[in-house]
Amino acid sequence: MSDIKPQSAQDVCDALADAKRDGVRVEIRGGGTKALIGAPRDVRVISLAAITGVVDYDPAELVLTVRAGTPLAEIEALVASERQMLAFEPFDHGPIFGEASGAATIGGVIASGVAGSGRITAGSARDHLLGFTAVSGRAETFVAGGKVVKNVTGFDLSKLFAGSWGRLGAITELTVKVLPRPRVSATLAIEGLDCRASCSAMASALGSHAEVSAAARHPDGTTLFRVTGFEPSVEARCAMLPQLLGDHGAMERIDPTVADALWRDAGTGVSLRGEVLWCLHVPPGRTPEIIEQLAPHGARWSLDWGGGRIWAAVDSDAAPVRAIAQAAGGHAMLIRAPLEMRSTLSAHHPRPSGVAALEARVRRAFDPDSLFETGRFLGEETTDAD
Numbered sequence: 001m002s003d004i005k006p007q008s009a010q011d012v013c014d015a016l017a018d019a020k021r022d023g024v025r026v027e028i029r030g031g032g033t034k035a036l037i038g039a040p041r042d043v044r045v046i047s048l049a050a051i052t053g054v055v056d057y058d059p060a061e062l063v064l065t066v067r068a069g070t071p072l073a074e075i076e077a078l079v080a081s082e083r084q085m086l087a088f089e090p091f092d093h094g095p096i097f098g099e100a101s102g103a104a105t106i107g108g109v110i111a112s113g114v115a116g117s118g119r120i121t122a123g124s125a126r127d128h129l130l131g132f133t134a135v136s137g138r139a140e141t142f143v144a145g146g147k148v149v150k151n152v153t154g155f156d157l158s159k160l161f162a163g164s165w166g167r168l169g170a171i172t173e174l175t176v177k178v179l180p181r182p183r184v185s186a187t188l189a190i191e192g193l194d195c196r197a198s199c200s201a202m203a204s205a206l207g208s209h210a211e212v213s214a215a216a217r218h219p220d221g222t223t224l225f226r227v228t229g230f231e232p233s234v235e236a237r238c239a240m241l242p243q244l245l246g247d248h249g250a251m252e253r254i255d256p257t258v259a260d261a262l263w264r265d266a267g268t269g270v271s272l273r274g275e276v277l278w279c280l281h282v283p284p285g286r287t288p289e290i291i292e293q294l295a296p297h298g299a300r301w302s303l304d305w306g307g308g309r310i311w312a313a314v315d316s317d318a319a320p321v322r323a324i325a326q327a328a329g330g331h332a333m334l335i336r337a338p339l340e341m342r343s344t345l346s347a348h349h350p351r352p353s354g355v356a357a358l359e360a361r362v363r364r365a366f367d368p369d370s371l372f373e374t375g376r377f378l379g380e381e382t383t384d385a386d
Contacts, residue, residue: 003029003045009133009141009172015046016139016170016371025374028166030069030108033092037335038347038376048107051172059084063130065175068107075106079178087179088125089116091268107171113163117214117226117267120206120305126162128177134161134169137367145175160362165376168366182228186238187259190223190249196288198223199307201248203284206306208244210237216266217303224254224262267304269311269335274300276337278321280310282330293324317341322349346378356380 006012019026025043029035032047048069055065059082066075072092079085091114092104115124131145144157161168190201195217202215205225214226227237242251254262265271269279282290284307291301294312297319301312312321317337325332331349334342351359359380363372 003047005047005050007050009051009135012046012048012051012135012170012172013139013141016135016137019044019046019371020137020139020369026371027374027376028111028170028372030105030111031071031103033104033108034112036342039342039378040339041374041376043374046170048170048172049103049105054078055173059178062178062180063175064178065173066106067173068110068171069105070107071102072104072106072109073102080181083181084178085181086128086176087118087122088128089118089122089267090114090125091116091264106176107174110162110174110176111164111166111171117216117263117304120215120308121213122179124162126159129158129162130175130177131158132161132171132174134171136169137369137371141172142169167363167372169372184231184234185226185228185256186234187254187256187263188225188227188238188241188251189254189262190245190251192221193217193223193249194221195291195303197248198303199284199287201245202303202306204245204248205241208241210240210244212237212241214263215306216263217307218262218266219271219300219302222262223248224259224266225251226263266302269302269313272300272302272311272313274313274315276314276317276319276321276341277335278310278312278314278325278332279335280312280321280325280330280332282308282310282325282328284308286328286330290324290328290330294319294321297321317345325349344378346380348377348380350379 004015006015016026027043027045029045029047031049051067051069053067053070055067057064064079072090076086090109092102110125110129113125133141133143135141161171193201198217201223205212206215212225213228216224218224225241227234238253245251269277287303287307287310290310297314299312299314301310303310322332333349334345334347
């Protein structure tokens with residue numbers, strides 16, 4: 001099927017009404033950078049990439065309202081011009097988490113819940129989405145949340161829609177909270193730590209009064225610590241960290257340009273090569289044993305969020321990654337895999353039956369005709385029996 005490319009929210013309503021009439025399933029898509037995540041599907045694609053533009057930006061109030069198809073790169077450049085940022089650090093990569101594509105849209109990163117290394121202290125995409133306008137599976141436009149930081153009116157649908165992968169509705173406009181960009185950002189690193197020592201060092205740093213804003217481990221074995229703020233404070237805390245972590249090894253300060261590349265590789269899994277790429281969310285204290293269990297399967301890996309997120313690449317689909325993650329109290333999402341594997345194994349970690357039934361009921365409330373049930377996430381299309 002050819003893509004439908006609406007130019008406005010009303011066009012989205014019309015496109016969904018047409019889909020209801022024609023009895024076809026619909027996939028909502030932004031820049032298409034994550035189109036290869038999930039099972040293959042033959043559906044009508046509604047691309048929101050043409051619904052672009054800044055609606056309102058008030059730097060003094062730290063609030064930005066944009067249309068959903070606006071490229072992420074444009075938004076980051078705009079807020080950077082005001083010394084501000086999207087603090088959850090969304091990233092833009094190609095369809096299988098390759099090099100940056102420039103195609104990612106703000107609506108796409110919100111819908112998929114993408115967040116980088118800053119999430120551990122600044123919060124996730126859902127914590128920064130203040131409100132939005134969307135079109136439901138009923139082909140009806142609705143508004144949720146607001147355009148101010150302090151908003152407590154009604155149900156908090158922003159938390160529900162962020163990370164919903166377009167299965168509740170098509171977001172056409174959204175308002176996000178932005179934050180001041182730190183005056184200074186410094187990266188310190190310790191080389192050569194194994195996984196257990198690296199996790200111990202990250203936990204010590206994040207729990208200390210050095211106020212580390214991010215901690216990760218690069219695939220080459222470099223453990224990274226980010227310190228941000230005003231220059232005197234940053235310098236004082238950078239001087240403090242080597243003393244706090246002296247038992248873990250010598251610490252050096254990294255050039256900012258080099259540091260940016262290291263954080264990108266550690267926080268996105270972009271440099272990990274292999275047929276299959278997983279993203280595991282796990283209790284950080286269990287990370288060393290998980291890595292030990294993955295070692296016999298030849299896994300190449302990096303750590304982010306102080307060890308709470310593991311990117312793991314393997315050459316075979318036989319590696320029991322999901323079972324290992326679940327046994328440790330976590331879950332694993334399948335990011336990249338051959339077509340045959342994606343056709344039989346859901347990208348999402350299987351939910352407990354009660355959670356799955358609740359999610360299905362929520363989806364039916366917004367999408368009673370199952371327009372958005374494309375089969376992308378295998379095994380999640382069943383509605384509640386009631």
